[in-house]
Amino acid sequence: DGGITQSPKYLFRKEGQNVTLSCEQNLNHDAMYWYRQDPGQGLRLIYYSQIVNDFQKGDIAEGYSVSREKKESFPLTVTSAQKNPTAFYLCASSPRGSDYGYTFGSGTRLTVV
Amino acid sequence: GENVEQHPSTLSVQEGDSAVIKCTYSDSASNYFPWYKQELGKRPQLIIDIRSNVGEKKDQRIAVTLNKTAKHFSLHITETQPEDSAVYFCAAAPTGTASKLTFGTGTRLQVTL
Numbered sequence: 081d082g083g084i085t086q087s088p089k090y091l092f093r094k095e096g097q098n099v100t101l102s103c104e105q106n107l108n109h110d111a112m113y114w115y116r117q118d119p120g121q122g123l124r125l126i127y128y129s130q131i132v133n134d135f136q137k138g139d140i141a142e143g144y145s146v147s148r149e150k151k152e153s154f155p156l157t158v159t160s161a162q163k164n165p166t167a168f169y170l171c172a173s174s175p176r177g178s179d180y181g182y183t184f185g186s187g188t189r190l191t192v193v
Numbered sequence: 194g195e196n197v198e199q200h201p202s203t204l205s206v207q208e209g210d211s212a213v214i215k216c217t218y219s220d221s222a223s224n225y226f227p228w229y230k231q232e233l234g235k236r237p238q239l240i241i242d243i244r245s246n247v248g249e250k251k252d253q254r255i256a257v258t259l260n261k262t263a264k265h266f267s268l269h270i271t272e273t274q275p276e277d278s279a280v281y282f283c284a285a286a287p288t289g290t291a292s293k294l295t296f297g298t299g300t301r302l303q304v305t306l
Contacts, residue, residue: 113293120202122282122298123237138293139194170236181227182294184236 083107086171086185092193093158093165101156101188103171109183110176112154116140117168117187126169129154158190166192195220197285199297206273207305214300216283217265223285226259226266227294231280240281241268244288273304 084105093099103112111130115123125138129148143162148154154173158165168189172182196219206212218226224245229237243250243257243266250257254273259266266285270277280301284294 115296120298122199123296125293125295128293181239181242182229182237184229184238186236 084171084173084183084185086169086188088188089186091188091190093190094193096160098157098159099190101158101169101171101190103154103156103185104152105154105173105183105185106152107173107175107183108151109173110151111174112148113172113174113182114138114144114146114154114156115170115172117170123170126156165190195223195285195287195295197283197295197297199283199300201300202298203301203303205303205305208273208275210273212270212273212277212302212304214268214281214283214302215265216267216285216297217263218285218295219264220285220287221264222287224261225286225288225292226257227284228257228268229282229284229296231282231299233279237282270302273302275304275306278302278304 087102113128114126124140126144127146129135135148145157170187171185174182199216227242230240231237241255241257243259254271256269280299282299283297286292286294
């Protein structure tokens with residue numbers, strides 16, 4: 081499935097809950113990214129990591145947190161501070177920075193109920 | 194930071210016609226420009242990319258052109274087929290290990306019979 085796996089495919093969150101989206105890659109890529117996709121707004125960067133134990137905020141980091149304890153894994157937590165979390169979340173990885181193109185996961189659709 | 198604008202937001206063409214999608218970017222340091230295709234319910238996939246030392250690149254029915262002076266680049270699809278129907282995203286980034294892609298807002302291409 082392209083070497084990068086996101087789970088779950090669908091996720092439902094109650095108001096006030098934190099939820100964690102999983103992203104795992106076996107491509108030996110150094111860099112990993114989280115994007116949020118909303119209709120008509122393209123892909124907006126939440127967080128990215130170029131190396132283990134290091135990550136940077138993207139354009140819309142508020143209400144989200146990440147960790148990068150292993151090269152293969154880059155989980156995203158959507159906290160209760162994120163007021164409008166309903167969206168399609170895409171994880172991506174690349175060998176070295178972004179000038180080699182990204183490989184995307186199949187996405188997680190998060191819905192607040 | 195980088196800002197990428199993409200036009201049109203929707204495009205409908207008849208099968209066999211050509212389609213052109215245009216993007217402009219703001220950061221003169223950007224020198225990597227990929228295009229992604231996202232079919233309904235699927236992950237974005239890289240279809241072609243261009244670096245700033247090249248003005249044009251072709252891959253079968255797909256071509257990308259770049260004008261660094263004007264800071265714009267375009268995707269050209271010739272002899273369109275129904276399977277070309279999808280959302281297309283342009284992106285831009287400076288090269289380097291700390292770089293990250295900034296995406297346009299997407300173009301929904303519909304190829305009609």
